[in-house]
Amino acid sequence: MYSLLLTIIYVAFVSLGLPDSLVGAGWPVMHQDLGVPLAYAGIITMVIAGGTILSSLASERVTRRFGAGVVTAVSVGMTAAALVGFSFSGSFWMLCLWAIPYGLGAGAVDAALNNYVALHYAARHMNWLHSFWGLGASISPFIMSYALTSGLGWSSAYLIVGVAQVALTFVLLVSLPLWGRVNPVVPGGHDLEPDEAQAHAAEASGRGRAHVPLAQALRIPGVTLILAAFFAYCALESTALLWASTWLVTDRDVPAATAAAFASLFLLGITGGRFLAGIFADRVGDRLLIRGGFATVALGAVLLALPLQTDVVALAGLVIAGFGCAPIYPAIIHSTPGNFGRRNSQAIIGIQMAAAYTGSTLAPPLFGVLSAWVGMWLFPVFLGILVVLGLVMSERLNRLVDRRSRVAPSVS
The missing domain is CATH 1.20.1250.20 (MFS general substrate transporter like domains)
Structure with a gap:
């Protein structure tokens, strides 16, 4: 179960990196189609950033109540819905509207998933996971380039990545039973007794723990x-x-x-x-x-x-x-x-x-x-x-x- 969930998390980090470069890669064409100035890209990124900051600050309370697995699955689902919404947006205000759930979902999953990995897995996996995020961020400009050069339009790039996020959401929902079964990494490297491991796992997943304001x-x-x-x-x-x-x-x-x-x-x-x-x-x-x-x-x-x-x-x-x-x-x-x-x-x-x-x-x-x-x-x-x-x-x-x-x- 340790390796299976780790594999899913690796895929999640690749998928989470995919949307991060789409706005920058596609905006030279997007702003012309939407009839807005080039500088308006900053408005979208500010809306996304505002959502990520708010959800990051609220992540401890939300994760404590629902657990890291549920928060990750729901947050990825929010980003998937936002990306699909981007693909059907024909005006700038619609992009800004869909940027709200995208930012909220991105911030929540970032905080919950990073904490889960920090508690459950060794340092090498944290570095490799963020390397996989970079891989996803490096792939997305090529997806946008393919959509533009093939005549599909920038909206198709968002739809492709959105569908990938929908698939990831389904995988995360199916994997929910695994999230509480992986023993956390404990300083000192000693093995835990079964009851101790269960308590640590509950704490690390974010559930059954006192709220920290x-x-x-x-x-x-x-x-x-x-x-x-x-x-x-x-x-x-x-x-x-x-x-x-x-x-x-x-x-x-x-x-x-x-x-x-x-x-x-x-x-x-x-x-x-x-x-x-x-x-x-x-x-x-x-x-x-x-x-x-x-x-x-x-x-x-x-x-x-x-x-x-x-x-x-x-x-x-x-x-x-x-x-x-x-x-x-x-x-x-x-x-x-x-x-x-x-x-x-x-x-x-x-x-x-x-x-x-x-x-x-x-x-x-x-x-x-x-x-x-x-x-x-x-x-x-x-x-x-x-x-x-x-x-x-x-x-x-x-x-x-x-x-x-x-x-x-x-x-x-």
Whole structure:
């Protein structure tokens, strides 16, 4: 059952990544068909982000009541319905309307599924699962390209992905009995007695556990530190994904085709880097993965900032930054139960997801405003500031956890 459910979760992560690149890939055609300005894409992404933040913050209460399996199945069903709704939308306001259930479903499933994996599976699976998400996000532009070049139209791409999500919803509903039967990962690696395993499984699934209010979770020592670190990471990742190609063209005079290729390599670097990180994750631990990831991104930012005549170093820096980003997100999520206790993990991961979406939503337009004011040369500096913020906050958390562990051997 352990392997069967894990396989389903892997498929779920691929499927969850599929819709994330559809708006960006199809918008050059979509905005013309809908008769709206190009900038209106930001409205859709803001609506989606708002929904994901709200549902992430509410995920602890919902998961506690219904369990991670039910929340995952229903949330994927909501995103499936939204995607099918996108495919039948003939006006911009309809897209915005369907973006609401899409955002709500995406945030809830993200928080519930990440917490479940953090509690039940080893660090290597967390990295590989997020690598599979990157695979899904990389596939969706090809689906949109196929729909457009074959004459089917952008709506067909949404329908194809929506049908895939409907199929996943059915699989998740059938798999519900498995979610409470997988023994959680327990620090120390000891085997659990049957009654102890059942209690842990009930707690890890989110059911039978006392509610942890948002205000209470925020008062837990170290939570604000990890939120700042997560905000910084997601801010730098989203900023690099959106602005790397523009920076290469405008500041480094790199040909547009070359810049686009290397900008895509940043995402592929994240995807491949997570697969490689998974091989070593159980041996090196989450803390070293986070520290090494931020340090690698810092190296990439330095290479981007070097005022050299050749563009090779800058292009290499972008790829290196992508590899550095790879393990940070999964390691932060996987380390949450160990840092803050199993009882608090769902509430804190929900808040972390909200911080992640906030950083991803706010940072790219903020950089756009700053770059218009001082120049596009600010790009590597902006990334460097976010790296320093993330690294400092995560290291402060490590010191806090170490001090706490010397006082009490474990957090429960």
